[in-house]
Amino acid sequence: MSRPISAAPQDVLPILTALLQRQSQATLPFHTPGHQQGRGSSQVIQDLLGEGLSLDLTELPGLDYLAAPSGPIAEAQDLAAQTFGSDLTWFLVNGSSVGIMAALLATVGEGETVLLPRNVHQSAISGLILSGANPVFINPDWDATWGLAYPLGAEQVAQGLAAHPEAKAVFLVSPTYEGLCSPLGAIANVVHSYDIPLIVDEAHGSHLGFHPQLPPSALSQGADVVIQSSHKTLTALTQAAMLHHQGSRIHGQALSRCLNLLQTTSPSYLLLASLDAARHQIATQGQQHYDQLIGAIADCWQKLDPLGLPRLDNRLGPMDPTRLTLGTWPLGLTGFALDEWLDQQQKITAELPCLRYLTFLWGWGTTAKMLESFSEGINALMRAYPILRHDPPAAFPLNESMLPSISQPHLTPRQGFFAPQESFPLGESIGRISATSLCPYPPGIPLILPGEVITAGAIAQMEQILEAGGQITGLENHSRKTVSVVMS
Ligand SMILES: Cc1ncc(COP(=O)(O)O)c(C=O)c1O
Structure with a gap:
C-alpha cells in the first residue's frame, strides 16, 4: 500500500555534514579529483567556483560509497525514503535517465513484453536497448490543436493489458513535460491486478504531493518504482535525481545491481549533498x-x-x-x-x-x-x-497529427540498435528501418526509434522542427542530412 508523504521536519543533512567534516580535517589531498580541492584548478574555474571546489570530493574515508552505502549516503537515502514515502530510495548522479534505464533493465528481460506510451523520453528507449525487452506501445490521446500527446488513462492501460497479458511491467510518464498527470491510482489498480509492477517516470514531478493544490505523487498512488529528476522541480544540482521503490513486485537488490552497472564509481559529492539539501528543503519548507x-x-x-x-x-x-x-x-x-x-x-x-x-x-x-x-x-x-x-516564421500545419508512428517496431530497439547498419540520406530513407533514435530535443521524445520504419510523416516533422529552429538528435553529421539505417 502507498504511504502518505511524511511532513516531519528532518533537520539533518548527513552528506553535507560529512563533507564539511572532511574539509575541516584539512588533510593533504593526494587523491582525485586532480584539481585537489581547487588548489590546481584553472584560474577561471577558481574565480567562478571559489570555496566550493574544496567540497568537490568523491569517495573518501568517512564519505561512504554510493554503490554500497552504509554511512552518510545510507542515512540521507533513508531520510529521502521517509520524506517521499518509499521503502527504499537511491540517489542518482546521471539524472532520471540512469534511473529509468536501471528500472527497465531490472524489470523486463530480453524478449519480455513491457507496455508503454509511444511518447516516452529517450532514456526509456535506451533502457529497452540495454534490456532487449519487447515494447508494446499504447496510443496516447493526441491533441491536434496543441500538437501534443496526453498522458495515458486507466482505460487505455486496461485495454493494453487485456491484449498483452504476457506483459511483465507497465511504464508510464506522469506528469508529462507540460505538467499533465495520469490518474495513477486507477492505473496502479489495473496493473497490479495482473500482479506486475508499475514504473513511473516522474522526472517532472519531484514536488508532487507536497501541497494540497499539487497533484498527488506517483508513490502515494501505488506505483512500484518512481524516478524523479530532483534537479528539475526541486533545487538539487543539475544531474542529481532519485529512484524510489516500494512493495515487493520488484526486488530492491535487482534495482541496486542495475544502478551499479550504469552509475559512475566517482560520484560527485556536491551532487549528492545537493540531493540531501533538496530533500531537507522540501520536507521543512515545502x-x-x-x-x-x-x-x-x-x-x-x-x-x-x-x-x-x-x-x-x-x-x-x-x-x-x-x-x-x-x-x-x-x-x-x-x-x-x-x-x-x-x-x-x-x-x-x-x-x-x-x-x-x-x-x-x-x-x-x-x-x-x-x-x-x-x-x-x-x-x-x-x-x-x-x-x-x-512577418510570420516558417509555416506550420494546424491540424496535421504529428504523433510519432504507433506501429509496432519492426525490430526491438535492441535489435535495431545493434544490427549491421549503413549511413543513408535522410530524404531517401522512407521505408528503411532506423538503427537509431531520431529525437527532437527538447522534449527528448523520439519521433523514430531504433528498429522502427522511417516514415514520410516523421521526416516532414523533423524538417519542420529544424526549420523552426529546433534540434534533432540522432542525425549523423553537422549537415544533419544522413541517418543510420539497418542494412537491407
Ligand atoms: C519525461 C522525461 N523523463 C526523463 C527525463 C530525463 O531526465 P534527466 O535529465 O534527469 O536525466 C526527461 C528529461 O527532460 C524527461 O523530460
Whole structure:
C-alpha cells in the first residue's frame, strides 16, 4: 500500500555534514579529483567556483560509497525514503535517465513484453536497448490543436493489458513535460491486478504531493518504482535525481545491481549533498513555499487570462499548477519563434519550445516580482503581435497529427540498435528501418526509434522542427542530412 508523504521536519543533512567534516580535517589531498580541492584548478574555474571546489570530493574515508552505502549516503537515502514515502530510495548522479534505464533493465528481460506510451523520453528507449525487452506501445490521446500527446488513462492501460497479458511491467510518464498527470491510482489498480509492477517516470514531478493544490505523487498512488529528476522541480544540482521503490513486485537488490552497472564509481559529492539539501528543503519548507508560489501564480493568471492566449488544461486528470503552457498558434508563431522573441526582447527564457506552444516552469527560484515581469513581458508580446503577424516564421500545419508512428517496431530497439547498419540520406530513407533514435530535443521524445520504419510523416516533422529552429538528435553529421539505417 502507498504511504502518505511524511511532513516531519528532518533537520539533518548527513552528506553535507560529512563533507564539511572532511574539509575541516584539512588533510593533504593526494587523491582525485586532480584539481585537489581547487588548489590546481584553472584560474577561471577558481574565480567562478571559489570555496566550493574544496567540497568537490568523491569517495573518501568517512564519505561512504554510493554503490554500497552504509554511512552518510545510507542515512540521507533513508531520510529521502521517509520524506517521499518509499521503502527504499537511491540517489542518482546521471539524472532520471540512469534511473529509468536501471528500472527497465531490472524489470523486463530480453524478449519480455513491457507496455508503454509511444511518447516516452529517450532514456526509456535506451533502457529497452540495454534490456532487449519487447515494447508494446499504447496510443496516447493526441491533441491536434496543441500538437501534443496526453498522458495515458486507466482505460487505455486496461485495454493494453487485456491484449498483452504476457506483459511483465507497465511504464508510464506522469506528469508529462507540460505538467499533465495520469490518474495513477486507477492505473496502479489495473496493473497490479495482473500482479506486475508499475514504473513511473516522474522526472517532472519531484514536488508532487507536497501541497494540497499539487497533484498527488506517483508513490502515494501505488506505483512500484518512481524516478524523479530532483534537479528539475526541486533545487538539487543539475544531474542529481532519485529512484524510489516500494512493495515487493520488484526486488530492491535487482534495482541496486542495475544502478551499479550504469552509475559512475566517482560520484560527485556536491551532487549528492545537493540531493540531501533538496530533500531537507522540501520536507521543512515545502508547504510554505508552495503556498506562496501557487498564490503568486494565481495572481499572474488574473493578469494573463484577459489577454486571450490559450493555456493548456488537462482533460484526463490533475495538472501541475507550476507549469504554464501557452498556445502560440493564434499569434501566427511557433513556440520556437516566441521563445526566441521573449528571450531576446524581454529577457524571459522558457523551458520547452515546441511547434505550437511554449512551456514555462515556475520553481523554487520564482519570485512574485519575476512573475510580475513575466506578465509584463506577455503584455508586451501582445502589443507587438501585429508586427510579428506581418512577418510570420516558417509555416506550420494546424491540424496535421504529428504523433510519432504507433506501429509496432519492426525490430526491438535492441535489435535495431545493434544490427549491421549503413549511413543513408535522410530524404531517401522512407521505408528503411532506423538503427537509431531520431529525437527532437527538447522534449527528448523520439519521433523514430531504433528498429522502427522511417516514415514520410516523421521526416516532414523533423524538417519542420529544424526549420523552426529546433534540434534533432540522432542525425549523423553537422549537415544533419544522413541517418543510420539497418542494412537491407
Ligand atoms: C519525461 C522525461 N523523463 C526523463 C527525463 C530525463 O531526465 P534527466 O535529465 O534527469 O536525466 C526527461 C528529461 O527532460 C524527461 O523530460
